[in-house]
Amino acid sequence: MTNLMWLPKVDGWRDTLKAFAKSPDPTWAQAVSLANACLDFSQTNALDEIARRRWGETVPDGITGKPVRIAVLGSSTLAHLQPSIRVGGLRRGLHVAVYENDYGQYRQELEDEGSALYAFRPTVVLFALDAVTLTSGLRIGQSQADARGPLDATLEEVRHCWRLARRAFGGMVIQQACLPVFPSLLGNNEHRLTGSRAWAVTYLNDRLRAIADEEGVEILAVDAHVAEHGLGAWHSEALWHRSKQEVALTAAPLYGDLVARLVAAKQGRSFKCLALDLDNTLWGGVIGDDGLEGITLGQGSALGEAYVAFQAYARDLSRRGVILAVCSKNDEKNAREPFERHPDMILRSQDISCFVANWTDKATNLRHIAKELNIGIDSIVFVDDNPFERNLVRQELPMVAVPEVSDDPTFFPRILAAAGYFEGLAVTEDDLARTTQYAGNQQRESFRSQATDMASYLAGLEMRLISRDFDRIGLQRIVQLINKTNQFNLTTRRYTDAQVQGVMEDGNAVGLQLRLTDRFGDNGIIGIVIGRLEETDFIIDTWLMSCRVLGRQVEVTTLNVIAERARALGARRLVGEYIATAKNGMVREHYQNLGFTVVHSDELGSRSELDIEGFSLRPTAITMVSE
Amino acid sequence: MQDEAIYTALAPIFEDVFMRDDIVLTPELSAKDVAGWDSFKQIEIIIAVESQFGFKFHTRELDTLRNVGDLVRVVREKNSAKG
Known part of the structure; x- marks a missing residue:
């Protein structure tokens, strides 16, 4: 079937559309919600007609x-x-x-x-x-x-x-x-x-x-x-x-x-994380009631094989860079037991980047997962066999994708594939390494809880920030980061391959790719900076970072790197711009926090400056390496 | 199936295709009478009718549809052929 079978069939959809058409003040969010149903061509055309009557070629605000x-x-x-x-x-x-x-x-x-x-x-x-x-x-x-x-x-x-x-x-x-x-x-x-x-x-x-x-x-x-x-x-x-x-x-x-x-x-708007329910989603039965021997999983039954096949699909998604999380109503000890001890489990603890099993509602837990993994809540896909949980999450968190799966796991992989949530345009080395990186994050977290204070924790991480000018080898990852990073992104300027190559060829421009390594492994390229020399000002056109390395002094160390490069080019001042978007509120104060002086600020953003003639490198726990 | 029942069944299809509830179906009603009834809407109507009544139009039949009366006639004939 060519229908949109991963989306829910919504009762009374036509009536909702008609009410929307007649509403004096229809909102974009309502239109988005109407579009997220299993629509046939006739419903699609009708919705399009109404939306066009309302907005036409005008892009709605916000x-x-x-x-x-x-x-x-x-x-x-x-x-x-x-x-x-x-x-x-x-x-x-x-x-x-x-x-x-x-x-x-x-x-x-x-x-x-x-x-x-x-x-x-x-x-x-x-x-x-x-x-x-x-x-x-x-x-x-x-x-x-x-x-x-x-x-x-x-x-x-x-x-x-x-x-x-x-x-x-x-x-x-x-x-x-x-x-x-x-x-x-x-x-x-x-x-x-x-x-x-x-x-x-x-x-x-x-x-x-x-x-x-x-x-x-x-x-x-x-x-x-x-x-x-x-x-x-x-x-x-x-x-x-x-x-x-x-x-x-x-x-x-x-x-x-x-x-x-x-x-x-x-645009970098594909989903990034697959959050999975456990009972009757990854195995048949209820682990808390049926126990390790009682759940249906593995050879011996068609149903048990189907759960194995779904787990294998999820594992392969994670191997191509999709982050896996668990979101289950269970006692954590029970929930973890199959991952540790069931011989037919394909997914193991180290495959799961964030494991949440408790009795809190799933919407709250999904928010927690997003926060823990430093990803947007709108980049999570949540799979649950239970229609009640699905509808609750759809209602509370309309930005989370909740595929309309049946209670038969046989069809889970096909439905996820059909929905195209994780559509990717290129496969980079970093994608392939990402799961290991997130698993490394978990080890770092447990190391953090052992460390007595933050400074000694960071010092013990043996971090190195390796900066390297843009080059052809890094091109794919650079373009990918520039186009999908939304949160830690000061200006959210997107660059095509050709434009990045333009930066490489421009003698007055600097394009830096920053890689972070530590004792747990290589985090890959986690930061991009593009700057241009204009007379004695070094304009920071783009500064973005992967959120998974926040709180590790990477920002300050990156400033050190930028200041050194800018000075070598003859700059006397750094100029930092912040352009506000719906997603980058976390870096609103970024330049102030780094000691810049704000020269202009309004709701659209701000412009800040830092004199670097007398700038001395800020001490951090990270060793700077230039390649 | 009586013509009257066919008209009743067609009304919501036209309402949905044109997103209007003020279209009165008569045998003479044709594309020139309804704003936006172009060749694409014509195909939308045909496919919606096919899915509602559970048959496929013969390519020859598509060429004979000039107004709503023709559509009702073909639906009636195909329905009686189905028995």
Whole structure:
């Protein structure tokens, strides 16, 4: 099914929408809430219509995500996808405006600076090229070389369009994979028939992925979804013949959600943490009642196998960088016992970065988990088999994602995958190491409780802050941090790969990547600073840090690093800017705390200065290393 | 299924598709009479009707739909064919 099955079906949704439409003062939050239901295309279109009547192209005040302007380019009919793309954004709190080229004119518009496409100023360009166009020029029975010719030419043309879009607008480029709409001619061994369009789609999608990686373009993997749901769910020949709609209207809500999750991932708004209930979620039965021998887990029953499979899925998510937490109503001792002693448990204590088992309500506990892990509460996905707990959390914490799982664990992995909560655009070394880092955090915490005071605790950590100018090796992680860090981020300025490379090439700019190591391990790159010399002022354009290293004097040590670099460039003064956002309140006083003088301050932010002519390095427990 | 029952069943579909509750369905009502009834809304109506009544239109039937009366006729015929 192509429906949004991970979202709850909401009773009386139509009536709520109608009340929303008639309300004199409808709020954005209400619209977001309406979008977070299992909507079909008709409901999606209706919600879009109402939201557009209310806000249109105007971005409502106070929304956290950056407004998105998506140009959808192609040579078939795409207008029916627009409402779903906007609602997909709305579901994530993003205001999305959509532009579609004049029918068949996208190529001309890309070349013409006076076109409506340029006037639209897209931040995202989505190429949604239909299979018929992409495979034009093939003839059955032509030679292998003749068949590759037009396809390779098409691929180069596509690459050229990406570059045009990138050069003109500088934003994100998304390429929809080719939809495998063609019936086979030869059968199972279709690949032996040269000039076959069915074969050509396989070839194109393979090559599109390879060149997308070369060009930094994201793929919208509709082909993978066709493999999952069947072509019939995605494409209707009748509608293609009637109106040249390649993606069926019934699949539009999912299509829109797939686009929106890519865009949200680019903004750093993917979820980061999977919080798991225990009883009847990770194993069958109730550990406190049934005991270690009584719970259903492992070989011997289909249900026991299903819990094992779900745990394995969660473990693999954690290996790619998703943080795991436990949120359970249990006595902690009982709750931990399977993790320590059950032979069939896949998840072990060290896989869980934050373990909360008590009798407090789950909303409070999820808040606690967010605080403990230093992540936003809106980056938590909570899985619980119990509908009561799910609804409680949805009501108390609407920003937490609560997938609509059944009580059958067999389907948990598929539902989590379908929801795309953890959509990622790149896999970095740091992602792969993150779980170890968070587990290291727990060891540090227990070490902290043994240490008698903070100073000796920090001194005993043997910390080293290693600063290194931006380089190609770190590029991916640098761009990722710049684009997803929301809390400890003074200016929240986002940079594309090209802009970061621009900093590397600018002689008056400094881009620093900061890595923290300690006796428990390597925390990876945890801070980014970008500064520019303007006469004798060193302007700190960007200063951001990973929240997991807070309270360890990294801020002061980073100031030492900045001051040294700035002085070496001939600066006499540091200028720090703070731009307020909904998420970065924690650094409002950052520069004051470091001894800067505030020269201007209002509700939008502040500007502070620090004389560094007579600056002496502040003593900290961290050794500075420059590479 | 009587035509009257079909009209009654179609009314909420039109209400939902156009997000209006003041559309009165008559046999002569067609796209030119309702603001926003374009080719996309037409497809939305068709798919909503298919899902409500549990059948698929024949491609030929899609080409014969000029007004609500045509839609009701096709629904009636397909329903009686289903038995």
